[in-house]
Amino acid sequence: MTFGQAPSVFWVGLTLGATYALIGLGWVIVFRATKVLNFATASFFVLGAYLCYWMNNTLGVNIYVAVVAAMLASGVITGVTYLMLLRPLAGAQTFSTVLMTLGVALILDNLMTAIWGATPLVMKSPLSTAPHKLLGVPVSAAQLTQVALAVAVACAMTVGLRRTRFGVHMRSAAENPLLASQSGINIVRSGAIAWAAAGAVLALGGILYASQNSVTETSETFALQALAAAFVGGLDSVPGALLGGLLLGELEAFMTQWVSGSVGDASVFAVLLVFIIFRPTGLMGTLEARRV
Amino acid sequence: VRIGSFTLSLGPTTGAELIAPPVAADRSRRGSTVLWLGALVAILIVLPPLLSSANQSLWAAAALAGVAILGVNLIVGSAGQVSLAGAALMAAGGFSANVFANNWSLPFPVPLLCSGLFAALVGTALTLPALRLRGIYLALATLAFYFIAMDLAYLYQNHSVGEFGFSFSPPTLAGYRLDTSLSWYYVNGAVAAILGVGIWNLMRSKYGRAWQAIRAATSAGEAAGVNVAAYKAIAFAVSSFCLGVAGALYAYNYQQVTTGSFPFTLSADQLAMVLIGGLGSMSGSLVGAVVLTLLPTGIQSAVNALPSDFALTSVLGTRVYELTGIIEGLIIVLLVLKAPGGLAEIGRTTVRWLQRWRSRPRQRVEVAGDD
Numbered sequence: 001m002t003f004g005q006a007p008s009v010f011w012v013g014l015t016l017g018a019t020y021a022l023i024g025l026g027w028v029i030v031f032r033a034t035k036v037l038n039f040a041t042a043s044f045f046v047l048g049a050y051l052c053y054w055m056n057n058t059l060g061v062n063i064y065v066a067v068v069a070a071m072l073a074s075g076v077i078t079g080v081t082y083l084m085l086l087r088p089l090a091g092a093q094t095f096s097t098v099l100m101t102l103g104v105a106l107i108l109d110n111l112m113t114a115i116w117g118a119t120p121l122v123m124k125s126p127l128s129t130a131p132h133k134l135l136g137v138p139v140s141a142a143q144l145t146q147v148a149l150a151v152a153v154a155c156a157m158t159v160g161l162r163r164t165r166f167g168v169h170m171r172s173a174a175e176n177p178l179l180a181s182q183s184g185i186n187i188v189r190s191g192a193i194a195w196a197a198a199g200a201v202l203a204l205g206g207i208l209y210a211s212q213n214s215v216t217e218t219s220e221t222f223a224l225q226a227l228a229a230a231f232v233g234g235l236d237s238v239p240g241a242l243l244g245g246l247l248l249g250e251l252e253a254f255m256t257q258w259v260s261g262s263v264g265d266a267s268v269f270a271v272l273l274v275f276i277i278f279r280p281t282g283l284m285g286t287l288e289a290r291r292v
Numbered sequence: 293v294r295i296g297s298f299t300l301s302l303g304p305t306t307g308a309e310l311i312a313p314p315v316a317a318d319r320s321r322r323g324s325t326v327l328w329l330g331a332l333v334a335i336l337i338v339l340p341p342l343l344s345s346a347n348q349s350l351w352a353a354a355a356l357a358g359v360a361i362l363g364v365n366l367i368v369g370s371a372g373q374v375s376l377a378g379a380a381l382m383a384a385g386g387f388s389a390n391v392f393a394n395n396w397s398l399p400f401p402v403p404l405l406c407s408g409l410f411a412a413l414v415g416t417a418l419t420l421p422a423l424r425l426r427g428i429y430l431a432l433a434t435l436a437f438y439f440i441a442m443d444l445a446y447l448y449q450n451h452s453v454g455e456f457g458f459s460f461s462p463p464t465l466a467g468y469r470l471d472t473s474l475s476w477y478y479v480n481g482a483v484a485a486i487l488g489v490g491i492w493n494l495m496r497s498k499y500g501r502a503w504q505a506i507r508a509a510t511s512a513g514e515a516a517g518v519n520v521a522a523y524k525a526i527a528f529a530v531s532s533f534c535l536g537v538a539g540a541l542y543a544y545n546y547q548q549v550t551t552g553s554f555p556f557t558l559s560a561d562q563l564a565m566v567l568i569g570g571l572g573s574m575s576g577s578l579v580g581a582v583v584l585t586l587l588p589t590g591i592q593s594a595v596n597a598l599p600s601d602f603a604l605t606s607v608l609g610t611r612v613y614e615l616t617g618i619i620e621g622l623i624i625v626l627l628v629l630k631a632p633g634g635l636a637e638i639g640r641t642t643v644r645w646l647q648r649w650r651s652r653p654r655q656r657v658e659v660a661g662d663d
Contacts, residue, residue, distance in 0.1 A: 037428050039560075088629060094374050094427040096628050099567050102560045103624030110617030221556070224435065231432060266443035272436040277420065280429055 007137040009257050010250065015143045015212070017249020018150035022205030023223050024230030024241035025154060026198045032236045033174050033194030036086055039101040041202060042223030043108035048074045048203025049210035050116055053123050063124075067207055071200040078199025079192045086195075087188060090177075125211035146208045153201055154242035161238060170194055174236075225252070225265065228272035234285025243283060333485075340477050349473035350589055355480035356541055357565065357581040362487050362574065363534025364562040369572035370495060371527040372507030374427070377418060377434040379558035380441040381532045384411040385539025386549040387445055390458040393543075400463035400470070404483070404540045411536020412529040414441070419525040426510070438559060446551045457550030460543050476545045483541060484578070487534050492574060494530065503527055507572075564624050570636025579635055588616045 023045055030038045052070035055061040061069065081104060089096050125142055132139060161167035173180040173187040181187045209222075226245065233244025248268050256264030275282060340351055364378050388410040392403035418437055425433055449457055462471035470479060494500055502523040505513030514520050543549040565584050569576030592612050598605045608615060631637050 035428070037431065085625060085629065092632070093372075094431060095368065095372075095563075095567075095571060096632055098374055098376075098428075098431055099563055099624055100628045102563065103621045103628065105621075106560075106624065107618050107621030110614040110621065114611045114614035114618070221439070224439070224556075227432075228436065260447075263443070263447070266440050269436045269439040269443070273433065273440060276425065276429060276433045276436060280425070 005257070009253050011137060011139055011143060013250035013253030014246065015146050015249075016253055017229075017246035018147045019205055019209050019222075019245075020226045020229040020249050021150040021154060021242045021245030022201055022208065023226030024233065024245045025157060025238065026202035026205065027227050027230040028233075028235060028238060028241045029157070029194050029198040029201070032238075033170055034082070034086065034090075034191045035174075036097050036101065037227075038198070039098065040081070040105040040108060041198075041227070043105045043112070044074060044078055044199050044202040045206040045209070045223050047077070047108060047112060048199075048206035049121060049123065050112055050206075051203065052207045053121055053210065054116070056123075067204070070207060071203045074203035075196040075200035078202075079196035082192050082195035083188070087191065120214035121210060122214045123207070123210040142212055146212070149204065149208065150242065150245070153204065154238060157197075157201075157238045166190075166193070221265075225268050228268050231272055232275050232282055234282030236286060237282065237284040240282055240284035336481065337478075340474060345473065347589075348477060350586060352473040352477040352480055352545060354582045354585040355477055355484055356538060356545060357585050358484040358578050359480060359487060359541060360535055360538035361562060361565050361569075361577045361581040362484065362491055363531040363538070365566050365569070365572070365574060365577040366491055366503075366534070367527055367531035368563065368566050369570075369574075369577065370500070370507065371503040371524065371531075373524065373527070374431045374563075375418070375434045375531075376431055376556075376559045376563070377415075377437045377441070378535055378562040379554040379556060380438040380445075381411050381415050381535035382539035382542065382558070383442060383445050383549075383551065383554040384414045384532075385536030386543040386553065387448065387458070387539075388536070389460070389540035389543045390549065393460060393463070393540075394458065400465050404537050407540035408533040408537040411539065412533040415528045415532020415535070416525055418532070419521075419528045423521050423524055438556060442551055442554065449551055455550070457548055457553070458543070459548045462547065463544065470544070473545075476541075480541055480545070483537060487537070488574065488578070491530070491534075495574070499523065499526060564620065566634075567624060567627055567632075568634050570634035571632070573634070573636040576634055576636035576639075583635075584620065587620060588612075591616050591619060 023041065026041050026044065027038065030036055030041075048070050051073050052063075052066045055066040055069055056063050085100055085104060086097065089100060132141070161171055169180070169185045170190045170193070172183070173185055173190040177187050180190075225248070229244040229248040230241045231244070232248060233240030233242070248271065251271065252264045252268050255267045340348055343351065360378065360382060363381070364375070367373050367375050385407040389403050389407045392398050392406040393400075398406065418434065449455075452458075462469055464470065465479070468475065470476060495503075502513070502518045505516065505518050506520055506523060506527075510520060539549075539554070542553060546553070561584060565580035566577045567580070568583055569578065569580030595605070595608050595612055595615070598608065627634060631641075633640075
């Protein structure tokens with residue numbers, strides 16, 4: 001690659017990172033509130049895209065209405081999933097929660113394929129993908145929206161968790177469920193709302209991703225890469241998810257450009273492994289290291 | 293609950309308490325177990341030649357899954373380390389089998405052993421993060437390990453032969469050419485039996501007790517003198533050995549191996565098999581491997597058996613694959629919620645229920661004149 005390509009690769013990395021950041025938020029919110037690593041994250045990510053596509057293309061709903069409706073529907077589904085399936089496992093061992101979310105993913109993925117078929121989904125985006133020159137670099141409106149929305153959602157979440165009454169409730173419930181519930185905080189409700197919020201954010205991420213890429217089964221590994229990004233940022237840190245997402249998005253874009261696609265993928269997981277071993281709290285995480 | 297029992301069991305003289313309740317004195321019971329086991333083995337040896345060839349290949353696949361699940365159950369069930377790297381370790385076995393069998397032309401059973409050892413070497417590398425991490429963080433580390441390993445394998449595969457992967461020709465063993473699924477059923481089954489007996493013995497040795505201690509309460513085990521790092525490393529090595537042998541067997545069974553043979557869903561399926569059988573129960577997880585391998589065909593025949601005028605039949609007929617996934621998912625979800633001990637737990641509850649039912653208090657007889 002020549003040096004002149006660097007700015008455009010940078011933008012590719014930024015949009016990739018924005019999607020990583022949105023999915024990463026899905027992992028982080030759930031993990032932060034309920035200490036569950038939700039392996040069904042990828043399914044909820046794809047589900048949002050499918051719901052929006054279905055409402056817009058089949059039912060003929062206005063695209064903006066469809067986006068909001070898909071986010072709401074996805075939020076309700078994730079919230080109910082938590083209440084029905086994950087809440088009863090509170091305090092169970094890792095094996096149980098990992099398998100539970102894997103089982104949910106299996107059900108959702110196959111339901112989606114059964115309903116919408118296995119052909120890759122391509123969504124029509126109302127946003128223009130035509131490149132405009134911005135500071136001498138070709139950037140499309142769709143790319144800009146993606147980055148802007150990821151940053152906006154991450155900021156809104158950070159402020160919401162720090163400043164609002166509910167955010168404080170949720171943080172205390174995550175910090176110490178027993179004490180929180182003793183002080184009159186409804187920890188089941190705060191968990192359910194955290195899951196629902198994650199579902200809505202994941203749906204938004206899925207819709208944005210689908211508006212520029214075709215969504216298929218490979219989107220699954222994509223969401224796992226987002227987990228790597230979230231971990232690098234700090235599994236319990238909302239701004240960390242944004243930072244980690246953008247950093248790994250850039251890393252992958254440049255590695256893919258310089259070496260090859262699979263090296264790009266591997267580099268993300270290699271960074272994850274280094275962080276897991278040497279810095280389990282991630283860049284911005286506050287979690288106590290769960291080391292032996 | 294367990295702390296008392298295992299500190300006791302780590303003493304120099306005692307030991308079997310944690311693994312099995314003291315039933316050794318019950319000779320007749322042990323005798324009947326041996327009898328049942330013998331009958332089961334006889335059925336497993338005699339029955340398959342009578343099956344159709346499609347069913348034979350299915351049972352060969354089930355036996356292969358059994359080899360792999362021995363390794364997964366050891367690390368996940370017995371040592372309590374949730375590992376998502378199972379498929380990657382199988383890939384390590386399958387890909388290294390190419391070197392041992394095709395490049396070095398070692399005679400048949402030898403590549404299995406070598407691949408197992410290679411995978412054990414790779415798996416021990418996994419202990420590097422595993423020694424410092426627990427629970428969800430270890431699951432994450434093994435996930436990362438899976439993807440890195442598979443990306444490396446992909447690069448290696450495409451560099452040497454291309455997308456179609458490595459092919460294997462049927463080997464000969466003691467004059468027999470192993471090219472039918474029936475022959476592979478016996479080979480896979482024999483390997484599973486050998487490894488199973490080996491692990492069963494390991495579980496009853498100081499290694500097994502140490503793993504149980506690590507699983508039940510790591511810090512308490514450490515305090516009782518278990519070298520956690522060493523025993524975790526050994527658990528990963530033995531588990532990876534089984535998975536590596538399974539990977540090599542896979543390559544021979546299907547006469548080829550690509551990175552696509554070992555998808556991430558395979559790792560997830562292996563965890564599901566352990567769950568279905570019962571976490572930590574070796575015989576249970578073998579049953580889990582059989583159940584999950586036979587499930588797709590079972591559902592297929594169930595759908596075929598539906599009456600054709602039933603409204604859903606045609607819909608289900610075109611969506612059998614998805615239906616299988618949904619049912620597998622439902623099984624996992626329901627088991628985790630309702631019976632986290634899997635089939636082993638369900639079996640125990642049923643037996644207890646039957647015993648209670650048999651010894652239920654008889655209807656009381658009213659005695660006349662009794663106030």
